[in-house]
Amino acid sequence: MSNYAATNNNEQLHNSSEHVQYVTVVIGGQLFGLQISQVHDVFVPEKVTRVPLAPPEVEGVLNLRGRIVTAINMRRRLHLPPLEEDQGMMAVGIEFKGESYGLVIDAVGEVLSLPVNEREENPSNLDWRWAEISGGVHRLPGQLMVILDVDKLLQSLIEPKAA
């Protein structure tokens, strides 16, 4: 398991070898964790402009303090049913290769500091569409937290289109 961590994560991880801090989010009832170093900000997506002809995962584009952010609907990406109407949405701002993205999620949780050696690999029966973007699982008391690998996630959305 720690092997996995070492190969799959970059230097930041080595630097703070013991613990990694995660921002937890909830998508469709499932707890996910994003490495805190990858999270730029958390915001409420407002006035999202839809982008015709865009991939279905793209919720649209929005103005976040003067920057144009491409919002990604995580429920759609994870093949979960859409959120009920009127339920508030949240978004996690990510910088990827100099571009701003916002992952639209159900709710933001807390910041957890978790020891690296407790990380487990993806269970082999995990839905491949999830496994594709998951960097492992942490067993928390009472629930499991799937690590959302932001790089893999965005790469998976950008690349097939470029091909």
Added chain:
Amino acid sequence: MDDLLREFLTETFESLDVVDVELVKFEQEPNNAKILDNIFRLVHTIKGTCGFLGLPRLEAIAHAAETLMGKFRDGVPVTPESVSLVLSSIDRIKEILGELEMSNGQEPAGDDQDLIKELERLSESADSGELAAQATGDTVPAAEAATDEAVTEGEDIYQVLERPLRPGEVSLDELERAFREAEVEIEVATAEDDEDSDASEQETETPAAPPAPVTQSDSVDIKIASNKPEGEAKKEEVKNPSARSSNGQGVSNQSIRVAVDTLEDLMTMVSELVLTRNQLLEIVRRHEDSEFKVPLQRLSNVTAELQEGVMKTRMQPIGNAWQKLPRIVRDLSQELQKPISLEMIGADTELDRQVLELIKDPLTHMIRNSADHGLENPAERVAAGKPEKGTITLSAYHEGGHILIEVRDDGRGLNLDKIKQKALANGLTTEAELEKMADQQIQKFIFAAGFSTAAKVTSVSGRGVGMDVVRNNVEEIGGSIDVRSQEGRGSSFIIKIPLTLAIVSTLIVEASGDRFAIPQLSVVELVRVQSNSEHRIERIKDRPVLRLRNKLLPLVPMSQLLGFEQEEQLDEDNGFIVVMQVGSQRFGVVVDGVFHTEEIVVKPMSSMLRNLTMFSGNTILGDGSVIMIIDPNGVASAMASHASGALVEEVEEKAEEISEEQMDGDAPISMLLFRAGSAEPKAVPLSLVTRLEEFDVAKIERSNGRDLVQYRGSLMPLVYINETSQHKSEGTQPMLVFSDSGRSMGLVVDEIVDIVEDRMKIEVVSDRSGILGSAIIKEKATEVIDLGHYLPLAFDDWFMRKEMQEGPSHRTLLFVDDSAFFRNMLTPVLKAAGYEVTVCASAQAAYELLEKGEEYSAIVTDIEMPDINGYQFCESLRGDTRFRHLPIIALSAVVTPQSIQQGRDAGFDDYVAKFDRPGLIAALKDVFTNEMGVAA
């Protein structure tokens, strides 16, 4: 790469570009010592720096080239051969520098002896030539003197260099002696730093003494300054600065180098400021008597000025993009053996550096074109009463917010007849249309793809990829290109491009509830639609058009372009038509509303969206919302692909669209009705038919026991619906052509009756081969033919290449296949077996349906599909608890024990060969029986 090296590379590339240009000039005016000085100095600097940075390869070439140029300076006649050689050395240096840059400062391995030898040979022959010319022996060229003396003069301490001296190089002894002889207090620094330019300047001072200004037998360049009487040397020193600046070589201390990134950042910040200002203006507009009004007005002005100022920093003279052209023209002139002179006017016209980069290549291409087939051969020119030397004029000037660049030649002009022929041959137009066209319209055909009137392809141009690429490049940056030509007098190409790409004036429109920005540059006019006015939308075969000033304007609803609606439901009373012009294409885009115009700052879309050709970027409007910017080129190409669709393609496309959406098997589909063999009508889904053809019976040939016709360059097998029926012996024979993956087959019928749109509901399933069953179509019992029966008659392996699928009755089936052909083909088969069928074109689409909560009794899926294949699809479904027990059947053309095993591993319930329709039906029955067993 360290900073030093990076700096060196930047500087050297710059100097080399200058050297290129200067050398060409020099060749024309060999007596211009200033030019030679300049070249000499630049090459020398390169050589010096290379030595300093430890780049022996570069140093060696630069040195050899410098030596040769030294000879020119000594008065040796300048020949095209030697200039070419120096130019190729410069090229080699560039090449090495390029590799150096890529390899992070590692000089590439390689040998330049070929070039160096050649350079040395020329230097030496120059020497001997000079010696012969110079009857008196007292002028010994520097190089030889140096080498000789290094050996013979014993009085100095003999110093050893670890390599043999190169021609023109000064031996260490020489150097030593020079120092000793030099009057001590004089300008050692100058001698070291700048020896050659000093020396060369001196030569310009003393033009009276050519061709050999160096008259002392022991003198070497380095010593000239120091050997002069002291006073004179001092005078030199005083003169030098002024001489330099008058040469234009003085380093201007009025400018500083700024990294492009810094400027880009600054530009971005200003863009933000502009946006914020727009936002503020928007707010103030809503409050009439705001006290903010005045200061805001001021802020607005300052912002505008700031914006202009920053834009200026990005501006560069267009001459930068022209720098390489003289060299190219010179080389072309030699290669094509046509004397050409290149005139450049307005090189200081400034434009945005981003635009500048983008037009470099098109310009180069156009110059090549002009030189190659614009200008005639000298003989032809003389015959036509023109000067032997052809002229290409390149000029640039501002006009409005645009810059106009013109490439003009005084050559033969465009040959209208050739263009007409070619346009006809390429199927771009018809005779009748040509008749009506103005010359200028005909000339514009040269911008069409694959159009080259050059009779033969030369290495220079004429490959037919020329002008359309130029046009595309220009249009990509929002520009346009035009041609004017007069036969026998020359042609002129005019490019019009925006000054900058960063800020665009746009028209804000609304479609399907969203706002979009259309660049003003491509908007010609706005027309309001009204069903009772003259501006009424009319239709030709469902395609909307508008009569506009006696011309027909093709229309497309914006919402359709953007994929919001499939069917064109135009509100014929409340809409606007934005008339757009892209290149020579003019069309109208129907929008729901038009707002105002707004200056916007284009922001690039994220890489996730960059593949959308319909948009060129996005921006933030004054009200803070984000808006997508329509790319007129994207719209134009979408229009073009729309328009070119023939009837059948169109139907196919529609069928494709429908099935992508999730084709409901109950939706009406277009059926082709025909008669064959018997009196009752037969039907086949139109979307399966590629084409309807009629052949002269005489053209039907028989070979290997079957009937064939030559069709589009290959043989197409013919299949008769009813083998026993009488074949016609004369006249024409109608047939339905089916094509898939490059194969075609002709299904011979007696008569094509009609095309109807109806539900295909097979009421009576048939046992007869070739007939799926009977359905009521147009209130008549009609036999629906089973193409699956006929296709293998033409090609046994028709189904081997693809896969198909189907399902059983009273149950819902999800049928996934990427091939429209098989989707259309099997849906009736499955329906005939009593299943309700939903069709998906890809696993992705199937996921979406499943996600939506659609329920199916079973899934039948193709194996070979792009992106997600059947195995992956099945595996992922099995990984989901909801679908763990859903029957899934694989269809494949490949049926081997391994593939079946693989299918089993992936979790398929069954694996059926694609052409085995009874097998599929049986398999479906099977899984349902099992399922029932499990449930019970």
